[in-house]
Amino acid sequence: MTEREAYTISSLELHLFFLRIMKEHAFFLSAGSTPVNADFSRGALRFKQQFETLLSRAINLGNGIVRPEILKSCEIVTGCTLTAEQQTESLTGIPINKKLTHMEESMNASCSPNVTIELSHHVKQLNQQTLILLNGFLRFQESIVEHVQSCRMFTSNYPTLIDHILREAIYYRDSLMALDNENCNQNMHHKADETFWNRIMMEHALFMRGLLDPAENKLIVQANTFAETYAELLDMATEKVCDCEEAATEPLDTLAETEKFRDFKQTATIGLTECEIRSIILPLLSDHILREANHYLRLLRMQNCN
DSSP states (O other): OOHHHHHHHHHHHHHHHHHHHHHHHHHHHHHTOOGGGHHHHHHHHHHHHHHHHHHHHHHHHHTTTSOHHHHHTTSSOOTTHHHHHHHHHHHHOOOOOTHHHHHHHTOOOOSSOOOOHHHHHHHHHHHHHHHHHHHHHHHHHHHHHHHHHTTSOOOSSOHHHHHHHHHHHHHHHHHHHHHHTTOOOTTSOHHHHHHHHHHHHHHHHHHHHHHBOTTOHHHHHHHHHHHHHHHHHHHHHHHOOOOHHHHHHHHHHHHHHHHHHHHHHHHHHHHHHTTOSOBSOOHHHHHHHHHHHHHHHHHHHHHHHO
């Protein structure tokens, strides 16, 4: 595979995962706003619509181009995504472009895609437009963080959650910039990736623990156990020295714990969509963090194979 082909495919795969994540972050920011902060809510919805526009382009460009493992990983959509969107739209009154989900469910993959020069040019344009939008979204989120931390804004989103989605936007931007600097090695910076994603998983567990109804004690205890496990994994990923033997065995532990956490999230998502779990968790938020676990699992499995 040439560098141009690797750049094109890697860019599209990155967009298919993260553009949906970003549009949902904007949705959650809007849904968590109060009437007095209507300007921020409308601003978040404008970003949501712009991310949806770019995601539609990424789907069209990536159809028949992305690798089979990307579509099989359930990091783009899960079996619960459409139901979660329908229910969340009904619960919040905020419109969701469900056509994108249907488009993603119908996508085809390829082991030997035809990556034309014209396609690479379109993807380069998409990357540049996404970077511009991401930089604006980062400034918008930083403004929200500033208002919340100075007690000038109330939101139903935890301050830690707002910081959490801000870091994910930065990670997306940095990953995209690395690709645009022609660094298409998807196996680079494993330690940094583990540090980043272990923290993300830890915070997911903390959010779930805090958003479950107090009566859901069994699920709260399970979520807290996962939070403690990822806190330990985060310390290991942060502090470990470059030791080949240790590096060869540790990802297996992370992989096993992430598979367990993915299963917990999947059960929770089904329970929420079937109205069997009491919480203040929007169904789409549960499906959202399930997809992030699926994404991390694919990265861990890829790392373990190299």
